[in-house]
Amino acid sequence: xxxxxxxxxxxxxxxxxxxxxxxxxxxxxxxxxxxxxxxxxxxxxxxxxxxxxxxxxxxxxxxxxxxxxxxxxxxxxxxxxxxxxxxxxxxxxxxxxxxxxxxxxxxxxxxxxxxxxxxxxxxxxxxxxxxxxxxxxxxxxxxx
Numbered sequence: 001x002x003x004x005x006x007x008x009x010x011x012x013x014x015x016x017x018x019x020x021x022x023x024x025x026x027x028x029x030x031x032x033x034x035x036x037x038x039x040x041x042x043x044x045x046x047x048x049x050x051x052x053x054x055x056x057x058x059x060x061x062x063x064x065x066x067x068x069x070x071x072x073x074x075x076x077x078x079x080x081x082x083x084x085x086x087x088x089x090x091x092x093x094x095x096x097x098x099x100x101x102x103x104x105x106x107x108x109x110x111x112x113x114x115x116x117x118x119x120x121x122x123x124x125x126x127x128x129x130x131x132x133x134x135x136x137x138x139x140x141x142x143x144x
Contacts (some may be wrong), residue, residue, distance in 0.1 A: 009140040011053065011137055015063070018045055021098055022091065030065040042066070043074040043081065045096050050075055052099055 019026045029041060042064060049060045050071065056126045057068035064071065081088050 043078045044091050046071050047078050062122040
């Protein structure tokens, strides 16, 4: 599985777990509904996708079924809202904990992926060495 596919898999899992944590259905969260509690949940999710997972504005917009301008707006307003609304602070803190477990998975998968790439390079080199050796043996046999 490619690094991008692993990342997408974990991103999907993170979003799914986030929705469960916030007790909201993903379809409803990414719908056109503008209920305040849904907007707040989107704001926190967008923040983590942008500032922790490092996705671009447009990519987050595609994931969340929003325009990139909405995502930028969420990012700018969240800091202000966090200073005013204690329920958003609690939501943000619980999302930090969820993200920590997600981050560990990604780092672990990235380490495994890197190790597999290294192992693959080592095996390729061994195959090339064996092919050279076989050619040498064939040449020796032909010369005898």
